[in-house]
Amino acid sequence: MEKTMISHIITPKEKPLLFEERWPIMQPTVSKLVRQDCVSRAEWQDLFGEVHRVCLWDERSPDKMYKALQEEIMTFIREAQIRVLQHQDEQALLNAYISEWTRFWTQCSYLPMPFVQLEACLLGKTTSNPQRKQPVQESMVKKLMLDSWNKSIFSSIKQKLQDAAMHLVYKERCNEQFDSNLVIGVRESYVNLCSNACDQLQIYRDHFEKAYIDFTRSFYLQQAGSYLAENGMQEYMKYADAKLKEEEQRASKYLEPGPESQIKLQNCCVDVLVTAFKETLLSECPSLISTNETERLRLLFSLVDRVPGGTEPLLTYLEDHIFQSGLSDMMENASTINQDSEKYVEQLLSLFRRFSKLVKDAFNGDPRFLTARDKAFKKVVNDTSVFSLDLPSRQGAATRVPESRCPELLANYCDMLLRKTQLSKRLTPDEVDARLKDVLLVLKYVQNRDVFMRYHKTHLTRRLILETSADSDKEEMMVEWLREVGMPADFVHKLARMFQDIKVSSDLNREFKEEFKRSREVATDVINIKILNWGAWGRSGDRVPVSLPLELEEIVPEVEDFYKRHHSGRKLQWHHHMSNGTIHFSNETGEYDLDVTTFQMAVLFAWNERPKDKISFESLRLATEIPDVELRRTIWSLVAFPKLKRQVLSYYPECQSPKDFANSTVFWVNQEFALIRGGKAQKFGKVNLIGKLQLVTEKTKDEENVAIMELRALRTQEAIIKILKMRKSISNSQLQAELIEILKSQFIPTRKLIKEQLEWLIENKYIRRDESNINLFHYVA
Template identity: 65%
Template sequence: MAMLKSQGQLQFEDKWPSMRPTVLKLLRQEPVTRAEWQDLFWSVHSVCLWDDKGPNKVHEALQTDILEFIKQAQTRVLQHQEDSALLKAYIAEWSKFFAQCDYLPKPFGQLESSLSGKPHSTIQKKNQGEESIVRKLMLDSWNQSIFSNIKHRLQGSAMKLVHAERNGEAFDSQLVIGVRESYVNLSSDAEDKLKIYRDNFERAYLDATASFYKAKAPQYLDANGVQNYMRYAEMKLKEEEQRAQRYLETRKGCNSVAALTECCVNALVTAFKETILAEGPGMIKRNETEKLRLMFSLMDRVPDGIQPMLCYLEEHVINAGLADMMDAADTITTDSEKYVEQLLALFNKFSELVSEAFGDDPRFLTSRDKAYREVVNDTKIFKLDLPVKNKGVGTKTQPESKCPELLANYCDMLLRKTPLSKKLTSEEVERKLKDVLLVLKYVQNKDVFMRYHKAHLTRRLILDTSADNEKEENMVEWLREVGMPADYVNKLARMFQDIKVSEDLNTEFKEAHRNNNEGIAESINIKILNAGAWARSSDRVSVSLPMELEDYIPEVEEFYRLKHSGRKLQWHHLMSNGIITFTNEVGKFDVEVTTFQMAVLFAWNQRSKEKITYENLKLATELPDSELRRTLWSLVAFPKLKRQVLLCEPEAKSPKDFGDSTLFHVNQQFSLIKNGKVQKRGKINVIGRLQLSTEKSKEEDNEGIVQLRILRVQEAIVKIMKMRKKITNAALQTELVEILKNMFLPSKKMIKEQIEWLIEHKYMKRDEDNINMFIYMA
């Protein structure tokens, strides 16, 4: 055995001199014959198998020759002083050496096997990511000698070239790319292939970039102002991102480009954040969308950069919106069409700003919505006063926005036969109704809109003044789609069903009386409607009807009793109307009147030229004082007439001026005037806005809204408590607002009062250890 080892040692000493020339040729990229290539394989194999120390000796000899070769390469590189020449020489030497890192290890497979203690076949099948021993030796040797010695010069030269490019000078970009690639390929660490690149080249690149812009950016800002600087910053960020794609590593899992972008943002934007943002309010006010878009793109890269811009937008929408509404207050408070158009114009203006300046970014849309909601629900310009009863203090009013009422009025103008609805196409009406629903989305107290919308719908259905019945029913469904409470929408839908049922009953009634040859039946149109969906009991007003109508009431009641036993009819004359033929010295006219107006005018039926006192009219009509005054005023001062139906003595400026002795008489010169000419025939509507409620019931309606809100709050609190069993005050309020937001926004005071009421009535209680925690009591 001793003799074999001795032969092995001799074998290495004998073999290496013949192996070395081939190794050197491979290192220098000189041609190697097939015989030399095969001999090298065999020599490595025999040395490593026959000599225990052979593998280590081969490894040491290889290392010596590789280091010698690298030292010569370093000498050749350092001969060049100029940056470009130095980089060019380094890249050339590295490229040749790196190429041989793939070839030189091949003949040394047996060396790998011997040093690792694994069979040669296993070595060949090992993970592709692991470096071979010879390749690792080559890369580590290059790293420890030439690279460690000149890496600072290499990086410095590469960064100088990039700096020159930033200043507009031309150079061969492949030099920087070549250096980068040598850093990337140099690591022999299987766990982190990019460690050398990241610790050296990337860090140097980021530091050089930051230094460049820390020097340049302030100078540019001082010389050119904020707005030009923003363009400069945007342009430089794009440039640097493109440059980073060329000069930094972009392989998957490497975040060099992102790190560079963050570095540039810090140097170009974050450092000047306050200065740039200070320009925001002015730009928003001046609607400078292009500049805002630029500011947005820059600030969106900065932590919390967007937040101040959101605040600026909110302030602008509120201030500009309220200022515009205030400027147009004289018009919009009296004209619901102009009011809604003004609101929509504002919404479209602000939406356009958000679209063009901020690309409809959700954060800015949220700010727009929040601010626009304040404009819509503002009570400075006009308000609706709702009564709030305080224990021991009496009644005070709670101001709310009049917006829901005006929106309902505008819907009425679109859905009723009006000059506005007549001049619009069906598609235009639909679009404008959808616009109303858009604004309604921002209304806090939608229950007020519901009340007025229902009142208007009632008028249209009773007077048969709807411009398009299909649109009416569509509107109900659209209200459902935008989240209106189901009970409210269902009640509206019930009204349409009632009208259809009523039409059928009316036809049957006329048919029954036609057989009795009663001609008046043809001229009467009865509407039998469900009281719960249509009216309040306090809306009923007593009135002495003309004999022709009074005699007909029992017949209608008898007809209905035979159809539906057990149901009771209540007559709502307040909501009724008709057409009378009015004859005077000028001619004959058909006048559309309310039942109250009809009762008043019939007082002159047998004595057309007499003067009747207010007191006698009160006795004749049996109308309450307030209703009689209102009705008489509509006949002596109807705004659309140049010649009124009735005249009074002495003249009055308002219904309050009527006294018991005020005399009224039929105007014998009453007529319609068209184009300045007196007409002897014609039809006129003096109903105007059909009164659906008395003064008393209006107050009740307002109180009813508040009372219903109280019940809704109580109901919602109990619902939440039943589900949660235990909940904090803050969480309860949040959930409560979420449940009720489609109807109204409950005030904190109302919530607090109803919580106290529910605690007092044993629906819930406070936790003994935490007063802000509520517990449900079953």
Template identity: 65%
Template sequence: MPHWSLVRIPAPLPVCRFARTQPGPSVCGGYYGSSPRPGLGPRPTHLPRSARSAAFAHIVMLKDKNALSFEDKWPQMRPTLLKLLRQMSVSRSEWQDLFWLVHSVCLWDEKGAPKVYAALREDILDFIKQAQERVLSHQEDQALLKAYIAEWRKFFTQCSYLPKPFGQLETALQGKTTTSLQKGKPTEDNSVVRKLMLDSWNQSIFSNIKERLQSSAMKLVHNERNGEAFDSQLVIGVRESYVNLSSNAEDKLQIYRENFERAYIDATEQFYNLKAPEHLLEHGVQDYMRYADAKLREEEQRAQKYLESSSGSVQNLVKSCVDVLVTSNKETILAECAGMIKTNETDKLQLLFKLMDRVPDSGILPMLHDLEDHIYQTGIADMIESADVITQDCEKYVERLLELFRRFSLLVHDAFHDDPRFMTSRDMAFKRVVNDTSVFRLELPGRGRMYSRVVPESKCPELLANYCDILLRKNPVSKKLTSDEIEAKLREVLLVLKYVQNKDVFMRYAKGHLTRRLILETSADSEMEENMVEWLREVGMPADFINKLSRMFQDVKVSEDLNSQFKDYLSMNLEKHNLSDIISIKILNQGAWAKSNERQPVSLPRELEDFIPEVEEFYKSKHSGRKLQWHHHMSNGTITFANNIGKFDLEVTTFQMAVLFCWENRRHDRLTLDNLKLATELPDSEIRRTLWGLVSMAKLKRQILMYEPQVSKPNDFTDNTQFWINHEFAMIKNGKVQKRGKVSLIGRLQLCTDKAKEEENEGIMQLRIFRTQEAIIKILKMRKRINNAQLQTELVDILKNMFLPSKKMIKEQIEWLIENKYMKRDDDNINTFIYMA
């Protein structure tokens, strides 16, 4: 018999763990120190005061190996162990004795731990075999599932409590088994006893009946898909056993994933591989889309109920369903897309988009192509249909473009919820429409070795600039609109401008129109003019272009001050005092306003010819070292025409004034084209254009000049064509002849001659070449070496706000830069370029 003695020691260090063990089950089945468990009775009462006081005393055991052997103590441990396995009531003393006995045997018996482990394993296996017999006694599927779930839940509950008394066994076996125990105190996850229980259950019962369990559970799910009701907890219970059964601490869901999840997904695929083709064949594509969408949502909800949500099983199941319901029939479904887009069936397109968006990578791509083709084909067809109108009326052209853009944007919004991929396709298609040359085109000719043959470009930027001019200058259109409405329309123009490739052409025409408005003082709103320049800056127009426009406004303000000073100068001269109220000069910076230095020859009326030296003398007194260059083709004035009907003020260009003054002293003579050339000294093309404006002004019912023989265009004039003053000229309003009035014959103020216009076109091409060369050198300076593909990509990115360089232009400029030793090709790779400093 062991000898026991109680001694009081000052330090609270236990010699054995008996006095510090975890509390165990009470007589009524509860757990000491824990909350009451349902069906297991109330929590036991606290220890008496005498027992609490004994905590300061520690039991000292005198070792007797023979009395603490496995063979001696196992018969005392086994009854409590069996009670725990069977979930029978265990008294507090039995629970605590089990802690003590396990601790004693494992600590003092050298072979005690392996023997306890083997005996424990034998009893657990025996218990599991009994549970298996109870489960297999049920043949009907639902009864089998219910029995298995009940047995498993009781067993799994004990997996949490049975290992607790065997803590010393865990420590003793640590390092002696192949288990993945952590160093230190064993946890529930790496418990040897827990692993033993789970592995035993897996090997003894689960491995034998898991096929029946899975089959029965899948049959119930199959019945649910067919509309039959059942207790869903049966499938959930089976799922829980798969989830909790794995003893692999690194992958706790291994058994669940390899068995239940795989069986569930396979059963789902088999179900829809049979049902889906039948439904598609019987009901057609559009009804099948609704069916597929409903089943995908239904299966996703079912998966959230029956599968483990934290394992990614739901996503795997949905992906599998998408493969069966959508991907396998993708071509058949997508064949309907083009027709739906054409007929604007947004509801069906929404459904199609929802289905195809689930298909990875290639699902949406055909839809994007269908949308882009539809927008382009529809836009071009609309443009061709209304070509006669839009080519003559820039306002109708822009409004048609904007109407198309709004229609396509609404389609993308309603059918595809403004998905960025579809918005990109819309933009690409609309860009093709805007830059198409099938309706009208713009030719930019070039001469010389550096100019490649230019591909025709769209006339859209010119028409956009013309429309902006209509909105910004004084005319019936702008007068009908409020300031907010004009701003809104200008913003819409900038929206279209975003899709224009050759923005440099827009810059050229926009600057020309602004020049006319500022010189003729026809701007409807000066503040709106300056705002427009800033908006162009915001949409990415080149800074040098914007800066030139800003300088034009500054020049006009400076010129107004000079003009005021000049009038004061004339007022001080008594002989020319009367000219101060009728003369207005504009002295502007040629670098910001004019492209050409060409001076157009013209014989001015004597009054104007005498006036020029006065201006030059005044300007020299203000600024020394500067030279004035007169641009008569940009000048204009007002003359009074008097006849028997009345007096009329005519606003004319300088060239028109020179032509009309030819009749000043011979009002009734007829002059030939040859005579007028000699009198005005104007070039042939200019005299023809000027005369045509005086004989065929569209807004006048009676022209200021008459001529014969009649022709259809100014180039048909011959040197012998006769012109004379129409003494019956008058303004007619509402069918009545007016005796007084003012009319403008200027029309579109000519900013440059034909030769200058050709030079300006060449200037655009030359500027493109210089910009391309500059951008290439800029990239090479930064990269030092770069391959051809990357160079072209970065080059287009730099130049896209001005124009889109063609591959041929890029190639030619690269060759030119190589010839002139700005760069060279790599000796080992001809597609790699190296910067030469």
């Protein structure tokens, strides 16, 4: 059996690896790495091991290795510099530099990797240095490479590189082709060579960016003025717009990504291409707006919108054009639209659509221009030079306050859509809805909405009493739409109450008919009473006297007795001027049913017992007991009804208006009266002589207008007290601002009105002035 001998040879302690002994072995591999020569895997791995051993075994080696590495890098850079500088042509110089720089920058990522241990040792030695308390984040070897490149080659030729790059950009602006990567490479070297860890873009901003912007400014300073002089303003706008877009795209390639550089270049181009010629550009605006040249306006807007405050003149021009053009169109058609509310509203809507299209097409629907459109259109709607409604001031009817008739005409148009008219009959339900919404659109621009409320309520009252609504659902829908557009809640609530009253009145009417039929044992389909709540329907307190026909006079006490049995503590007030009926009329021509007002009925019944007599105006006044003004108007509707070719009554002598009737003027039933159809007299038919039911007597029209002003005064007082209750103390200017904000949904209070109400409230000790400041008000609890 063999025995194996195991021997252990002990060698002396290994000698420390000195830098001088190992660097000659490491240097060839380092040189290959710097020059981007091929390095085998074994060489790559051996270099890691050599650096590690040398740095750990010899404390003096890291500093020596760092200096040797620096020398190796500088040797390569000096060789690269020679290769770059041998080119005199700008493009060749750039090509050579970019080629060398690209190779070097690539190696900046690889060369530091084997020297991680060297950096660790150097940092370990320097961390005790009080001047290097913060650890360096970037690789020391990479920083060494970049700093060496910067000091040796870049610093000496960066001006040449910069000038060459700017010259290439100049060629591109002149439509010459070149390799854009050359300019990009120069920019990247400016960015990557910065050793300022806190601001990596410092060198780029101070040199490349500044030079790029300066060259751009210089280029367009030479080009812009001459182009304008040669081609005119219209072509220059296209040129400036194209160049601004070009420079934006060019900047995205040649400048560092990020908003800062882009904004600087954009401001530079705008200054040179737009701001310098702003006044000339803006001088084109009025003519372009007036001729509706939307394409050119859009181009002009895109240019001046880049200039701070550049659009302000455009807004002014647009607002002036809309107001002047709108007012001119309204004046041109004044004679037609003043009497036809449908054409008036259509004219306004046509203007609004035209101006809206202008803003959309020329200014891209910019909110600032939409606001200018709204301001100008509001002036047109509320202008009093074409359509004026004179409201008396509180001092008396002698002093008139002119306001726009727009709300009155809007209310009339609503009435035409909601009432059974030729207009509402030819429109589909959807078309009626669309037109009602158009009315609400215009209503948004009306200042004196309280006037619209008055007229709308008057028309609604007439429709509900005469039962002429085209669609009851649309009536109630309109009330909801008024609520949605911000009409006062109390007004909308009263309108809703009117519909409720009609439904309640319908039930009462049915019960009354049943009782009346049992007591009289006669047909009751000819009787239709409406008992309405004064709180919702209340109008002028003026009750016009009239001597009712016997047939109606007998029913009045029966209705009152019936109502008292059902409701105690309530009082009925008869408003005969708001009532109407149908009478059977016969003459030598034929028999007809006439829809008439109570006043017309009272007049016609004067001939009931003596159909062929002639009756004087004075006798009619005594018989009917109708006031003079109302009687004249009622008789005129029977002798000169505009829709009839043959009138119900004849008279003598002839006159031009009801004011010309004398006490001796005589009237008689026209025995030739007939309904004419197709040029032939009909023996039977039905004629509506009511027209618009007279809800307000002639005497009280001024009272209605006074009531509007009085309600405004009360609303103003109410708003002042509300504000002062909340604020306790407030200045005059702030009070006026808050008052307008509160009341603008109804009307815009004038300074005079505000002053009057303040004085009244002070006089009645609701508020008081401050003793030391007359413009300060205090609430008196």
